[in-house]
Amino acid sequence: MHSLELLRLAGTEGKLPFTYTQGIFTGDALLSRTRSQAMTKFLEGTDIPYMIFIDDDQEFQPIHVIKIYNHLKTGKYGMIGGIYPVRGASQLSSYGWEGKLAMDGKVRDIEYLATGFMGIARWALEKVVDKLNLPIVNQADWARCYPFMEVGRRYSDKDAKPFLTSFINKKHVKEKVTEEDLKTLLRQFGITTRPHGDSIYISEDWDLCDKFRDAGIRCYVDTSVQIGHMKETMHQCQDVEDIQLKAYNDKEMFGAVHKQEELMRSVDTDIAEFLKVDVKEAQKRINETKGNNAKLWNEHEGSVEDFYTNNEESLFDSALLNLDPEYFSVRLGGLINFRGAKTLDVGCGNGTATFMLAEQGCDVTGYDINKVSIDFCEYRKKKYDLKGNFTTKLPDEEFDLVIAIDVLEHIENLRDFLYNIGKKMRKGARLYHSDWFGKYDPTGQKVMWPMHFDTHEERLDAWLEEAGFIKFDSVWAVKT
Numbered sequence: 001m002h003s004l005e006l007l008r009l010a011g012t013e014g015k016l017p018f019t020y021t022q023g024i025f026t027g028d029a030l031l032s033r034t035r036s037q038a039m040t041k042f043l044e045g046t047d048i049p050y051m052i053f054i055d056d057d058q059e060f061q062p063i064h065v066i067k068i069y070n071h072l073k074t075g076k077y078g079m080i081g082g083i084y085p086v087r088g089a090s091q092l093s094s095y096g097w098e099g100k101l102a103m104d105g106k107v108r109d110i111e112y113l114a115t116g117f118m119g120i121a122r123w124a125l126e127k128v129v130d131k132l133n134l135p136i137v138n139q140a141d142w143a144r145c146y147p148f149m150e151v152g153r154r155y156s157d158k159d160a161k162p163f164l165t166s167f168i169n170k171k172h173v174k175e176k177v178t179e180e181d182l183k184t185l186l187r188q189f190g191i192t193t194r195p196h197g198d199s200i201y202i203s204e205d206w207d208l209c210d211k212f213r214d215a216g217i218r219c220y221v222d223t224s225v226q227i228g229h230m231k232e233t234m235h236q237c238q239d240v241e242d243i244q245l246k247a248y249n250d251k252e253m254f255g256a257v258h259k260q261e262e263l264m265r266s267v268d269t270d271i272a273e274f275l276k277v278d279v280k281e282a283q284k285r286i287n288e289t290k291g292n293n294a295k296l297w298n299e300h301e302g303s304v305e306d307f308y309t310n311n312e313e314s315l316f317d318s319a320l321l322n323l324d325p326e327y328f329s330v331r332l333g334g335l336i337n338f339r340g341a342k343t344l345d346v347g348c349g350n351g352t353a354t355f356m357l358a359e360q361g362c363d364v365t366g367y368d369i370n371k372v373s374i375d376f377c378e379y380r381k382k383k384y385d386l387k388g389n390f391t392t393k394l395p396d397e398e399f400d401l402v403i404a405i406d407v408l409e410h411i412e413n414l415r416d417f418l419y420n421i422g423k424k425m426r427k428g429a430r431l432y433h434s435d436w437f438g439k440y441d442p443t444g445q446k447v448m449w450p451m452h453f454d455t456h457e458e459r460l461d462a463w464l465e466e467a468g469f470i471k472f473d474s475v476w477a478v479k480t
């Protein structure tokens with residue numbers, strides 16, 4: 001309404017090169033029929049030479065309407081409009097050939113122009129009616145109109161060819177009938193094709209563009225006419241590039257971690273399927289795993305290695321850890337977008353970090369002495385078509401990156417462990433370790449992790465130095 005008021009004021013001040021009549025169309029839930037009625041009433045009820053569609057969520061200036069008018073007045077354009085983003089500004093609403101449309105201020109031929117700010121010449125609509133033999137539908141009621149806009153399918157030429165070939169090969173169809181002849185015939189039944197791109201389900205405004213082209217009229221956009229589109233906030237055309245860049249960065253930089261975060265929502269189902277137990281039982285054991293694991297530790301009489309070698313409870317313990325809201329931002333945060341490194345994931349657990357790094361393009365081996373965990377990783381790898389290698393034996397290779405997430409606190413002879421890991425890392429290779437050595441819950445009131453060797457924390461830096469590492473910060477160290 002604000003934009004229309006600016007247009008009205010420009011008219012009263014003599015700043016418009018035209019006079020205009022405003023028509024508001026509401027009350028029909030079928031958008032294609034509403035727009036078709038508007039164009040039909042424009043043809044039959046007025047002698048005005050040009051019309052322009054303006055959706056009620058568009059923000060524009062009088063100069064934008066003037067530009068469209070001036071284009072139409074030249075007689076060269078039967079359809080020309082402005083550009084605006086879709087709601088949310090993830091892309092432009094109009095569609096250039098092969099999906100490309102530069103916002104360079106030029107007038108461009110376009111495959112599909114969106115109706116939200118679309119100018120149309122009377123002569124063009126008359127030509128569409130004549131060339132396509134459009135009938136009047138709903139002749140006797142309030143919805144009387146030419147079907148200028150219809151919703152339906154558009155086959156690509158590639159996808160349509162088998163159908164067309166089968167028609168041509170029918171005995172009752174003469175051999176001289178061409179594919180173009182058949183396309184013209186099929187158009188009468190609402191079946192049309194497009195020369196480029198995929199087959200699509202087409203909207204009413206894009207259908208109008210196809211009808212114009214079938215009638216020999218090209219569709220254009222003036223990319224200097226950039227309109228705002230209202231959602232919760234107003235989006236301008238320049239927002240599209242920013243939002244697309246953000247979407248690209250989210251996918252390329254954070255896509256792998258988001259994927260693992262999403263998959264973790266099904267970890268209870270995965271464990272249930274893997275162990276062949278009920279999902280409710282798996283959920284119960286995840287919720288109770290801290291107490292169950294602590295009890296098993298306190299009752300265990302063998303070595304630390306024996307405790308973890310075939311520990312089914314570790315599946316639930318790792319699942320609970322991965323479901324922590326801070327796991328992906330805090331524990332894995334330093335590894336996001338880390339690419340191209342030959343990587344060893346020590347104590348890989350359920351494989352989350354291995355899968356994430358492999359998705360980011362690293363050559364990753366997940367290592368865990370717990371055979372149950374490794375078997376579960378292989379199960380998830382196959383189920384979700386993930387990447388990464390898994391083993392219960394420490395590989396005899398050199399690595400660019402070694403990660404140990406919530407692992408060092410579980411190792412009794414940590415000094416020797418760090419030394420042995422260091423031997424598998426070339427000079428300049430990096431060690432990433434995210435640790436929690438404490439035995440108590442965050443309030444310090446209850447022993448939750450009796451299996452943690454908390455006394456190692458104060459000696460960790462010295463042991464890293466002895467193993468040939470230079471500490472960079474609390475989680476990174478570099479092999480010298």
